[in-house]
Amino acid sequence: MPAVDDIPDLSDAEFRKRVRDWLTAHLTGEFAALVGSGGPGREHENIELRMRWERELGAAGWIGLGWPRAAGGRGATITQQVIFFEEYARIGGPGRLSHMGEYLLAPTLIAFGTEEQRRRFLPPIAAATEFWCQGYSEPNAGSDLASVQTRAVRDGDVWRVTGQKVWTSLAHVADWCFVLARTDADAPKRRGLSYLLVPMDQPGIEVRPITQITGTSEFNEVFFDGAVTAAENIVGEPGDGWRVATGTLAFERGVATLGQQLGFARELDEVFAVARTSGAYDDPVWRDAAVDAWVGLQTLRHQALRTLGTPEGDLPGVEASVSKLLWAPWHQRLGELAMSAVGPTATLADGGLSDAQRLFLYTRADTIYGGSNEIQRNIIADRLLGRVPRS
Amino acid sequence: MPAVDDIPDLSDAEFRKRVRDWLTAHLTGEFAALVGSGGPGREHENIELRMRWERELGAAGWIGLGWPRAAGGRGATITQQVIFFEEYARIGGPGRLSHMGEYLLAPTLIAFGTEEQRRRFLPPIAAATEFWCQGYSEPNAGSDLASVQTRAVRDGDVWRVTGQKVWTSLAHVADWCFVLARTDADAPKRRGLSYLLVPMDQPGIEVRPITQITGTSEFNEVFFDGAVTAAENIVGEPGDGWRVATGTLAFERGVATLGQQLGFARELDEVFAVARTSGAYDDPVWRDAAVDAWVGLQTLRHQALRTLGTPEGDLPGVEASVSKLLWAPWHQRLGELAMSAVGPTATLADGGLSDAQRLFLYTRADTIYGGSNEIQRNIIADRLLGRVPRS
Amino acid sequence: MEFGFTTEQTDLRDTVRTFLARHATSARVRAADGFDATLWRRLAGELGVTALAIDEKHGGFGASEVEVGIVLEEAGRVLLPAPYLSTVVAAAAVDPALGADLLPGLADGSVIAALALAEPGAGWTPDRWSCTARRGGDGYVLDGVKEHVLDGAVADMVVVAAVCGGEPGLYAVRAEDVRRTPHDTLDPTRRQARLEFDGAAASLVGRDVRRAVDLLWAALAVESVGVARASLELTVDYLKTRQQFGVPLAHFQALRHRVADLAVAVEAATSSAWYALRVAGTEEFAIAAPLAKLVATRAAYAVTAESIQLHGALGFTWEHDAHLHFKRATANRLLLGDEVALRRVIAARAGL
């Protein structure tokens, strides 16, 4: 029996013990090597072993914890989901490979998909037998989803997809990709898009890793050249893609945000530890900046809790943008703080990048991918000041 | 004989002694009360006495020091002009009332005016028998000079001026105003403007002081209701106003900038002095910020010296905007630093505003008047990225 | 933890907002010189907001910090020239086991109270205060000087932090037993006073001085959120209507992005201020309160300063309200610990 079938009946303390015991018992043996791996800037590490670890998690029922029971999930409360993240972070669980499916696609299918689609796609996500990647950003669309140029045409029983996507993390691992493609060139920009589910293992798809400023490749370019998918693999109607996709973007926040913050807290702890060694901690000016980073992290948490607790919010529809504009620059500053904690030796890279350097370099992307700071500000300004023509 | 008729023959050291001796000898008696008065936020103080002080300066030849000898000036070198500012600042000379005429109008007449205009207007500026104010900004044009709505129509031998100007400092003191007015409503926005010299003492002009956030009134609104000036009181041709006025704006930089920085240095010294008393100076975090302010002030000086020394520059035509974007935010931060140096008692205002409070409040205007930060950024961006439609 | 508001709480907010929009107009705030007695009487009498957090057995409504926070945020929006913050924070600092007799007067608003913490030269830092209490008369006798007492000149009663035999405590003193020197203030909408105690008769009303400071921090935080929100709304309205280069300022992307950043700061400040109020009864308050004060006053300062900039020349005039928001934000930021001082408190309490 999965470890978590009865969780709605558990107290938070009991649930926490269940999680902790399970992780302690299972993140052992070959999986012990995964502790601390696969985080930001390290997504390329240990892929095979991490896939097996995902299946271990899935078999025990830890994937889809927050999905409704009707959708094959466990119906865990928000608090329980947060507890899972906390314990997972505490033990140093490796970076997740299932999260695109679990936190982005699955909620989309639950909200916008058909019963058949949910039956077909959710169980393999929960079992970690199928992995997903996200096909949104394009080289000529940047953060502007409405400018997506990848085309899909209906051809009998299939859609044929042609175009190029970027920022596609884990594309080389994924079995499926959820793709935003233009199916009606004549419709207004946002109305001509459709949301397609496309299998990755086919001749019409080529995945090219992009080497990043870290020298590693978490992200890929994905080239679609007449790639096919069955006609029924569309979420919503043709032309609904914008609505469905921005619905998915909204799911990026919420519980996953709290989980992300646990990773941030671990990074900040590490920065303090480094500073104690280097002497930066004894510099009142450095420490003032570091404490401000700590203050910022608490504020991220307060913001996430308030957003979860008051879904109506003050700025309905743009909380995800507020959250991104809070955490991405904060994380970037943490990277800078980490470098100043290390001091001049942060300019050396013997034996590869240090944790501080990886954080520093990798966080440059935080303010770009998933809707750049500029796009997020546009979204908030549209809400406050009304939409106007761009530029 | 004026004190400075022979200055081109003096060494810098001799010139400095000449200035210092003169100021020491003359800033005495009734003028002793003026030491330290009339600076930013205090322009309303001691007006009558300061007018007499200007005439004292003028009689000795200190006004128009940097004008060419051919224009009735003293032909002082840049270094000599800076020395004058340094000595004037060192002794605590009061805020000047002649500067609109001396540093804005006079260079404009020298560059764009007729011989008759120079003969008519420069000597009374140098003698401080006529004072000037600047009529550029308008309530509905803001920092956008091209949107000036004040109209002037030719009516026989006179121009008749109707409209409203704001940010007009010293309008209640001035005998004349240089006004940017629209003389051709059909021409493209920048082409329809003219640069007029208008006497202030007439029924068609009303000056209303604006009470500012300091509670005092350095600035005025000026209402023109069919105000007249003689036909020949136009600088350049009708329609040249934009070119002439932006020429004048450029004169705002240069030597006057270095003089301004001497005032900044005195203010920063005072902030350090206050901090030593309050204990803020002993706080390493405060001191780090204060030293950074000192660094910023040196950079302002380096920038001014480089601009003076290399008129071609790297960004020809926009140095004034670069300078404004450096000094205005710097000065504003100095105001904030002053408040933090004082500490919580900076929230009290027994007996009126303190120097720190006046600096703090008054510097909010620095980033607005004379072309706001936003306008300056537009100007620089136009130069770097090409002009585009606004917004 | 609960972050939403109940229907009753939303109704309370609406009621207070409607009342203040009608009665705490800009003209009236400006005329009040920091204290509009009529407004105060109606707030306490008609709306009963002074009674919210006081227990029913002491004449209150038995609600919580959340209800008080709702009123404080609304008070911040209009720069309320009435001693609401001072009175409710002083009341919250009173331990009912020690000062129950004071509570009915505070609940019905017949007694205006102020909390006296900071001292001249020692600021808000408790371990540098030198105000002392000693046994005498029927209870205690107080000596020392307090500074920056918000609404101290109009209070009927002052709750004073003092040390008695090495033990910190909170002592109630009647206003007539105090020498009060009202200050002119940078923020003309809230006055401060200096209070001198020279053998003043006092009664012990609380022992938790740290919590009193925390309460004041949290109150200033949520009030600052109100100031920031009002200032942002004023700015947004202005940008939507004011034209430049032939279009509303709201069309200019550079300004749009700055407004977006301000909105983000206000959202974060709201979250941290309300978090502090929600944990006011737990150990977390010791960190959440100074943190909220830091985050909210920083946001309010940023918003109100940018508001002046975005209003251009108009924002620099006395006639426009932008400077009133700015001055309140400035005062709230500098009083009782600036950002650097608060970070030191937080670091110490969080063991950073």
Add this chain to the structure above:
Amino acid sequence: MEFGFTTEQTDLRDTVRTFLARHATSARVRAADGFDATLWRRLAGELGVTALAIDEKHGGFGASEVEVGIVLEEAGRVLLPAPYLSTVVAAAAVDPALGADLLPGLADGSVIAALALAEPGAGWTPDRWSCTARRGGDGYVLDGVKEHVLDGAVADMVVVAAVCGGEPGLYAVRAEDVRRTPHDTLDPTRRQARLEFDGAAASLVGRDVRRAVDLLWAALAVESVGVARASLELTVDYLKTRQQFGVPLAHFQALRHRVADLAVAVEAATSSAWYALRVAGTEEFAIAAPLAKLVATRAAYAVTAESIQLHGALGFTWEHDAHLHFKRATANRLLLGDEVALRRVIAARAGL
């Protein structure tokens, strides 16, 4: 003070810029792993830029810091993978009265030099260094360890700061007498080495260690100006060509204003860096040099970081040059004193 450039100086800049545009291409910089020997030989041999500031009687051209600064700024623009900065700064640190014999080799580029100042754990702070010199052999013998020596692994000769009998001095050591450990570096276009001296034969070549540090600061400053200018130009070009929402990014006011702010920072950095070079022979240098290092490396960091942001996804790739500028800017900022450390130096020297 003179701030303009003579025709000869402008010609020098044009020559160097043209040469580097042709020979120090991105591909070649990337392939060089920090040292392109051919490029170095041609720079020294054909252009003679190593000889600029060295006196004519020692084989140089007898020009000044200004000419060297012109080349350094151009070197910064292309992230020159050759030990120009290290060699000219080491040469400038040599007192001709003590080390004249070294100068001809440095002038003609046959000798690559490096300046060894920082020590492990003690950073750039002279009073914490423990490298010592003592009399021995024909001259001196050196013991100790130096870290972060720019181009230290390819240098033929090292000028080392060390203390002899309580007196600080600069000592020349031949590379073959040093144990060198090349480092991999965050900035792949300039390598560093750790140097260990274990009784290494040395000769005294200068006494003014502080001036040596100042020279390195000023050189890093003007080089950083070059990095910042190149990065800003790359960004401007990108914004002019890249389309989004159907128009070039250069049309977006929010981006335009940020570019304007970057340009202002670069102008200020240029002014402070060149001011330092102009006063290199005066007492003012002691403040102007650390100040220039602070201002210019801060500007270069801001510009190169924003460049990545404004390039979007492209700026995050290894293939695009944005990260190379960013890494050089980062290294120049962290090496030999970060901003906080430099402010302490400035405060001490200016008596603030």
